[in-house]
Amino acid sequence: MKNQLDHIVILDDDPEICNLLQEYLEKNGLRATTVNNGKALWRMLDEKHIDLIVLDLMLPGEDGLELCRNLRARLNIPILILSALGEETDRIIGLEMGADDYLAKPFNPRELLARIKVILRRSRTLPGRDEIETVSQLVFANWTLDLTTRHLISPAKVVIPLSGGEFRLLRVFLEHPKRVLTRDQLLELSQGREAQAFDRSIDVLVGRLRRHLGENAREPRLIQTARGAGYILAADVQNLK
Template sequence: MNTPSHILVVEDEPALSDILRQYLEQAGYRATILNAGTHATETILETAPDLVILDLMLPGKDGLTICREVRAKSDVPIIMETAKVEEIDRLLGLELGADDYMCKPFSPRELVARVRAILRRSAPRDAREQANPHGIVLDENSWRATVGDEPLDLTRREFQLLQVLHRRPGRVYSRSQLLDFAFPENAAIIDRTIDSHIKNIRHKIKAVSGDWDPIRSVYGVGYSYEE
């Protein structure tokens, strides 16, 4: 019998933390709640949970500080919560190393889905491949992309954009970050060009894989790649 994954929720709103605990436990996880940030870093490092859900605004110590401290010593997956949409751009800009971001109010079901996706990515590679028979393979030397055994007919810019997303599954990139990372040599490209390229990439992936779409849109922010 498999041991259920341990999810640590660092959230100071009792009503919300109780709802999250119920949803996580119903999904088969073991959930622990911390209602303040004071000793959160020590608890995370000592108990080594499988994933941390971390609120941005906490009494005692804020989520940004906790994330920095944890990332200096651990690669545990972290989902950050924030009550302000504009804070997401700030979090992305700081590149704290969080794996995902949720803006309050959010659906507990969606959070559980994000938890499941991140834990699946954290599994050993052979387990991931069994769970996802599609899989995208990028050959940077030949500029060739395949889904399974099927080639994707990507343009150079589409390949560069998918390459950035594919390197860090789960990381959310803003459009401006994608411009900087994927097309550093071309300052003339505008933000909305990213949307057009993403649309083309999705169409090409679906054309060879059925209805599989590994690119997630994050409203008001940008995109991430989900294996």
């Protein structure tokens, strides 16, 4: 039973923002730590348990998107991106790098807190122990989704780490095989009604899943596009204990 406060690490080079967010999050029942560069963040990840990273993209002398990509490749910790770049293209790039959510500056700390709580709630409820009972793996077309590690395993037994959003979406497809799902249905099933998503987030995640699966973008075999309707997983699925 977990009895410690959720630990949030804030990476931002602005001391004023760091202090404000740390104080606000701690007043609202979270443990918050601040760092001002990527090296400090990696050191903390080696030393402490962290439940979520709030990552500012605009870091002097560092590429925040590259840092996000490296974090996602090595770890399964949820990442919420902060950035003064609020255009939809920048949000899409953030998701493509593996972020679980994206919040543009300036923002209300209450919205940041709400998004953090949604992400933490999703990460705690997955991989869905109550719903899947003893099922630990979902197998489709010789691929395997491990519900314990949240990794995708290729037919050649190569382990592919997934972001939180990728894992949730693929699991939804595998739980509803050979059925057309609209974007709204996919958003609701994978992120919940509280999710602060934008219209193209599902398309971005589908594109990332297709790349993981080695799909031809023009003629995908597994996650197919139902034009004007949504997407469909065109494969049988086997549940393994």
